[in-house]
Amino acid sequence: METGFFFGIDTSNYTTSAAAVTTAGEVFCAKRPLAVPAGDRGLRQSDALFCHTRDLAGVVEACLADLRAARGDLPLLGVAVSDQPRRVEGSYMPCFLAGVNAAKCAAKLANAPFFTFSHQEGHIEAARMGAKKVGRALTATEFYAFHLSGGTTELLLVKEEGGRYECSLVAATLDLTCGQLIDRCGVALGLPFPAGAHLEELVPEKRIIKALRIPKKEDGINLSGMENRFQKRKAEGTEQEELAGFVFDAVISAVESLLTFADPEKPVLFSGGVSSSRILRAHFSADRFYFAPPAYCADNAIGIAGLCGKGVING
Secondary structure, eight states: OOSOEEEEEEEOSSEEEEEEEETTOOEEEEEEEOOOOTTOOOOOHHHHHHHHHHHHHHHHHHHHHHHHHHHOSOOEEEEEEEEESSSSTTOOOTTHHHHHHHHHHHHHHHTOOEEEEEHHHHHHHHHHHHHHHTTOOOOOSEEEEEEESSSOEEEEEEEEETTEEEEEEEEEESSSOHHHHHHHHHHHTTOOSSOHHHHHHTSOTTOOOOOOOOOEETTEEOOHHHHHHHHHHHHTTOOHHHHHHHHHHHHHHHHHHHHTTSOTTSOEEEESGGGGOHHHHHHSOSTTEEOOOHHHHSSOSHHHHHHHHHHHHTO
């Protein structure tokens, strides 16, 4: 294959991002978080779509500037974009339209191959690429993947074939996601949204994880009770550090509970913004578990660009 680069765009609910991956495997990424007003726990889709439309050109320009500064004018070999949250029927968010329209235009202008993937597939590929970067390459073509984010907490059985992922849902949270629990509790403590990194700063480094009982059903678990327990403790005057620790106890207990649905012999890849947590990484440190650097966990277009490369290679 000729030397060049693959380009990916992801306009998720809270981040505008673009990434270029060269045929040599070098990664260049630029992104801009969507501004959420203080005290709010999210944005309306119409506001998110507007922000992406306003910011995308600048993000693309920044990504390409970094690429060209490092490698000059490489040819564009393919363009890909995330077009929906998950690859399941009915999965839709208007915010992805901003990226889809821009990516289609770019591919047409460059006469380059064009691909669409789900935001979730992008997270899985980004996590896999990141794990390889730190010397923990996941080579299995069938594995489990956690997608832990503000919008999703799912354990998936992933099968790779022809450069694409077939994802089957194994189990999930049935009410709140882990990311929602973190953000709601963090905002309740006066922290900015998204609250994960700020909440984690409150947790002492050597705090002992406390196992919590998470209600379990046939197809997943419920987390809303954990938010209720948090609010009760907060009303009772519990210290912020202890409240923050309780939230991460709940997240780890949720992951442990979801793992009971999985074959214990198969590897498990962690993806999504919640997977950047140092507390989560320290707890799930066995060889079976694969993590990427934090920059590959939060919303980004790196995995979309990586999947684009696989799409071009596999025809």
